[in-house]
Amino acid sequence: MTEATKKTTRTRKASASKATTTVKKTKAVSLELPRNPLMFEILDLSSRQRTKAKKVEALQKHACKELQMLLIWNFDESISSVLPEGEVPYGDPEDQLQYSGSLSESLEEKARQMYTANDFSLGNADGNGRTTIRAQAKNFYHFLEGGNPGLSKMRRESMFINLLQGLHPLEAELVILAKDGLIGDRYKITQEVVSEAFPEIKWGNRR
Numbered sequence: 001m002t003e004a005t006k007k008t009t010r011t012r013k014a015s016a017s018k019a020t021t022t023v024k025k026t027k028a029v030s031l032e033l034p035r036n037p038l039m040f041e042i043l044d045l046s047s048r049q050r051t052k053a054k055k056v057e058a059l060q061k062h063a064c065k066e067l068q069m070l071l072i073w074n075f076d077e078s079i080s081s082v083l084p085e086g087e088v089p090y091g092d093p094e095d096q097l098q099y100s101g102s103l104s105e106s107l108e109e110k111a112r113q114m115y116t117a118n119d120f121s122l123g124n125a126d127g128n129g130r131t132t133i134r135a136q137a138k139n140f141y142h143f144l145e146g147g148n149p150g151l152s153k154m155r156r157e158s159m160f161i162n163l164l165q166g167l168h169p170l171e172a173e174l175v176i177l178a179k180d181g182l183i184g185d186r187y188k189i190t191q192e193v194v195s196e197a198f199p200e201i202k203w204g205n206r207r
Contacts, residue, residue: 029054031061039067039133040170047187052196055189059197066137068198073140074178075191078206080145081179083160088176131166133174139163143179 029048033041046058059067073079141147143160151159164172177183184190195201 031058033062036134037062038168038171039070040168040174042067043174043183043187043189046189046193052193055193056197059189059194063198064134066134068201069137069140070133070174070178071183071194071198072201072206073144074181074183075194076203076206078204081143082145082147083143083157083179085180088161088164130168130171132168133171136163136167 028050029045031045031054033045037045042059042062045062046055049055049058073081139159142151142156148156164175167175173186174183177186191203195203
């Protein structure tokens, strides 16, 4: 090996070593949201935080009883939904004829389009006049075991579909996820994070 070749080899190794020590810095996600944010905004914000401590901080910063109610429904194993598991069908036969798939699939598609277009109608200022989880969480008990046993199955499912159709699509998606305990699959939030954020929540014995 010539001296020139040795020099080239040493130079390449040095540059390779330098490349492996370069650390790319990413900007921290701001914890600010509009006033009275929608629940999906809060969970999305917490989900995007890089550490458990920041996830907890995001939940605490925007805490409200309705957020806790949603998370309890999702994570508390002593709570059972009295609704069919899985996709939610359309309630109106005309909707079933007009749209393909199910109401769940329609909401998922709307959610996907909103994320792609970055068009969320953020905060409580929803120009389309849709309701929110903040306004409707008081009605969750109708859909839980022991909450309103006098309701017929048909009436309960009809109420649930009407609730979903009146909500912002990303709020409706959250309610469907909570029904099946799947918020943690959609957002990077665990029961451990929720428990640390809201130590006042007493898990279990809710039936």
